[in-house]
Amino acid sequence: MERADRTTTTAAAPAAPPHLAPFAVPAPGAGAGAAAARAYAESVARTVWGGPGREVREEDVVDLLLVVSELVTNAIRHGDGLAGFEARPTEEGLWIAVHDHSAAVPRAAHAFPATHPGGGYGWPLVARLARDIAVDPRPGGGKTISALVPLRVADAE
Secondary structure, three states: OEOOOOEEOOOOOOOOOOOOOOOOOOOOOOOOOHHHHHHHHHHHHHHHHOOOOOOEOHHHHHHHHHHHHHHHHHHHHHOOOEEEEEEEEOOOEEEEEEEEOOOOOOOOOOOOOOOOOOOOOHHHHHHHHOEEEEEEEOOOOOEEEEEEEEOOEOOOO
């Protein structure tokens, strides 16, 4: 069921595209952190989605890195640790998936907090910058949060 905040919590969520080329760098695994996931996602965005003649817009890369940071950090802090990370190109952008060890579904946030309790900004940022956000249980336990971060071709100078 699609919610107003574009978050899906059923198995009907969009899956990664099946026609994926291998990447030049390995995807970060369970022992990696946000920095490794960001570097990997940026590499995929610039070399697989983009590349010569199809450079990705810098502001879209910044949005991508923010979404990756928030989801990976939340998996580490609130999801009992990072279980894996994926980044795959689509025609519209980069599909990312963050796997963790917790079955708890994040509380949906529809707006930025009115006060600053020391946190709580990540999920609203993800909801603003990404689309087709899905939270799916993993067969062996835990969950996967996936999202499509739109990418656009940079204007030729």
